[in-house]
Amino acid sequence: DAKTTQPPSMDCAEGRAANLPCNHSTISGNEYVYWYRQIHSQGPQYIIHGLKNNETNEMASLIITEDRKSSTLILPHATLRDTAVYYCIALPTGNQFYFGTGTSLTVIP
């Protein structure tokens, strides 16, 4: 499974877009990029995943570079409830997840 690198922490102003980067330079062709988030004292929550194409759902957008060595999770209009730890994971479908320490996002009023 590809190793991912994320900044340990980020701040974002409420109402602005939050752009969370993730490096996965050793990703292989069959490995998907998944994003989860964990609000304090709760279990992680699935956000979005993708392979090559950019993806969007009701929670966020996922932008994957053409060489697939990095990606960005975009929360278009961050709210205080988006304050959480965000995990980027790269692995083939069917493998087990290994959550790292992620990025702690703080949305500031």
Next chain:
Amino acid sequence: SQTIHQWPATLVQPVGSPLSLECTVEGTSNPNLYWYRQAAGRGLQLLFYSVGIGQISSEVPQNLSASRPQDRQFILSSKKLLLSDSGFYLCAWTKGQATYEQYFGPGTRLTVT
């Protein structure tokens, strides 16, 4: 709809005492089940996963064990707790091989004193 339950929500146990945490899933059949642990300020560590009754895979050798006596029941146990076993224990499930979306329970916060 599917729901996942864990109990107890919090637990304080002395060193050397036994442990039993239970996780049950409702509204689905033959789920893949997982136990994770999160120490304070750390990431999630996968402890065990199970693809069926009686089938347990261990990710980290330690003094914990897991069992799956029924299709939708997953139990985490220890005969003698260590201080290092303190943490937030999370159970999760997925449907078959679609592991991209794991559903997590509310967790059990264990403090070993």
